[in-house]
Amino acid sequence: MWKYMKMLEYPVNIKTTNARLAMAIMSQLGGPDGEKGAATRYLSQRYAMPDNRVVGVLTDIGTEELGHEEMVSTIITQLTKNLTMDEIEQSGFYQYYVDHTTGIWPQAASGVPFSTATLQSTGDPIADLHEDMAAEQKARLTYDNILRLCRDEPDVYDAIKFLRAREMVHYQRFGESLRMLQDQLDAKNFYAYNPAFDKKAPCI
């Protein structure tokens, strides 16, 4: 069960439109390392997680990612508000506009549609938590790349900087989750079995 709160996690107030930049930032909504993928990944992985404290981490970070989807969608909406036809025709927004006008549709900057093929929920908690840590790093570096593209747009820069910082906190929390889980396993061989599936280590 979720409840919606009618506010952004962090304010977004962009004064100047920039269709080109909107095309790039779109990747953090529907791209391979975007917020929709992050939320889907963590909220799906919860069900196979044997440690209830780690279920809490996946639930709370997954929920925060839903808020980040809303922030990224807000950035794109404000960057494409009241665009003129000249601005659309002269920017990389041209192709997106044909199918979606200035609506929000999750895709990568390259135009590839959002796909769950970019994420995993393996049913193996150790594998999943490693994936989650990698995912946070990939999202962090994508925000780094975006920050280099919006050096002259302080309103956008500020919101992207906030989102980048959250990736680092999430990475830290997933690292701690992995350690908490490993503390309950055989320290000589963490990977001897799947703690969510095998009852005990198989005889090999």
Place this chain on the structure above:
Amino acid sequence: MEELCRKDLMKLIQSTNFMVIEMALYLDTHPQDACAMGTYQEYRRQFKRAVALYEKKYAPLTFYGVEDENGWSWGNEPWPWQKECD
């Protein structure tokens, strides 16, 4: 808190909400940290107070917070991506 204008009150809600999120994530992996628990409780108290005040004075933030005398006011105010709202 009562003297804050609408914009500043929203800012207080957003910043205390952020602290509640941050402390919750930290406590998920450090449940025994009494100092962090105290910080969480303090920001949660401020957040709840600010939300109650905002919903009473201005507009609902969830559909559990609609003031009866205003009727169904959930859709009356701008949504978060509409600039006027910040």
